[in-house]
Each structure stands twice: as C-alpha cells, then as structure tokens.
Amino acid sequence: MKKGENIWLIGASTGIGKALAKELSDTGARLVLSSRNKDALEELEKILGGGHFVCPVDIADSASVAKAVSFVTETLPRIDRVICLAAVYTPGAFADIPEKDMENIVNTNLAGTLRVAKSVLPVLEQQGGGQLVLCGSIAGYAGLPASQPYAATKAGIMNLAQSLYMEYRPKNIDIKLISPGFVKTPMTDKNDFPMPFIMQPEDAAKRIAKGLNKKSFEIHFPRRFTFLLKFLRLLPASLYFFIIRRLA
C-alpha cells in the first residue's frame, strides 16, 4: 500500500471495518470513515490520531449515499480505494425473521452495495482508475442452514463483484471481493451456534489489507475453511446437502 492513499471505508464503526481502519491508518492512508453512527466514527477518528474524515452515511438510502459521494469527492483530491463493508444481519430460522428485517437486509446489503457501486464507479472512471472492494461472505458460497436472507444478499454481492470485475478491468478499475469466514464482531455475537475457525477482527483486517494489493480477485480467509466450502459447493446438490446437514 502506498503511503498517503485516499480510502473511503464504509462500515467503519465496528467489527472488521473498525479494525481495518486502524490497519490502513497505520500504513499512512487518509481515510473517510463512514457508517450510520456518527459518534462511533468520531470516536474512532480520535483513536486513529486525527487526520481522517468522518462522513455518516446510510447506504440503505439513495439520497444519503449521493450526499456522501459529494462529500468524498469534494474532500479528497482523488479516491484510491472504496471499501464497502456495511451490512446488517438477523440470525434465525427463515420463519422467525420478521419481514421488515428481511427487507432491511436486502435494502442495506445488496441494494446498498449496488447504490455505492453505481455512485462511485463513474468517479473512479473519470479519474482514470482506482479500486472498489465489495464484501461477500462464506455464507454466500452456497446455501447453509439459517441466515437465509443475509446469505442470499451475500451471494448477490459475489455475483455482482464478478460482473463488475469483467466490465471495469479494461477501464483500469480493480474490483475486489472479500469473503470472510467467521470473525468475532457485533454481527457474529448474535449467533448461538459454534463458529468454526473464528478469527479476531484484527487478523481479518491484516489479511484484507494485504489482499488489497494482490492481483487476486478474491480475498478469502481462513483458507482451510474457505477452500473446504469452495470444494463442497462443487458437489452434486444431494451430496452437498447430506454433508452440510451432518456438519451442522
């Protein structure tokens, strides 16, 4: 990572985003820290030692995204990377997830990511290049028991990232996909089931920061878990369901 890069980090207030903000700040990057919770972002900006910007945004709201994009383009001379980690999650069986939660998950995770991509890609194109990083999940690789609406949005983001990669590569815009396994954050603190190979957010942030400069499209971790799931999804559906049921 070059010192002095300008990075817009969306979903910076907690969890992986907060740890990534520290990691990127340590490399000398100048960050625009975004999420809905302004107080948490201001607190983080202080922890990072200043020199960054706070820009509250609700990616579930088009007007809010448009306002934030204006702020970022007016504040930074150039945007080197946009990293969108913002997402919401309601655990549980499908029947138990309230419809309003389901709609919020889709409107935030999938439609919100689309809004961000739609708004920032023209800016990156106009400046001659840059990087857009979207966040999927191992939950998006193939169907797993529980967390269905969340997992479906993550599958959508993975598909979106692949399409964008092909469309924007020739325009000197690097699209990356982050696919984390379980990471201990406020999001996974809601889970009441065992989470294999769970990592600390600081470890996840280190892997992400390292992966941002690599050529590979996908930053996935922990590898022993992600490679296992990548293999399982290649199996015929009946065998896949059988193995996942046994593992779950």
Ligand SMILES: NC(=O)c1ccc[n+]([C@@H]2O[C@H](COP(=O)([O-])OP(=O)(O)OC[C@H]3O[C@@H](n4cnc5c(N)ncnc54)[C@H](OP(=O)(O)O)[C@@H]3O)[C@@H](O)[C@H]2O)c1
């Ligand atoms: N933790 C895991 O095991 C895991 C595994 C796979 C993938 N992931 C993905 O990794 C990313 C980070 O997750 P995390 O575990 O760090 O969760 P987290 O601690 O809950 O962080 C989610 C972030 O998204 C922000 N956010 C939520 N709704 C938003 C909205 N409408 N507009 C703007 N920001 C919004 C939250 O801040 P505010 O509340 O301040 O808005 C927060 O900063 C997510 O995309 C998640 O799906 C996590």
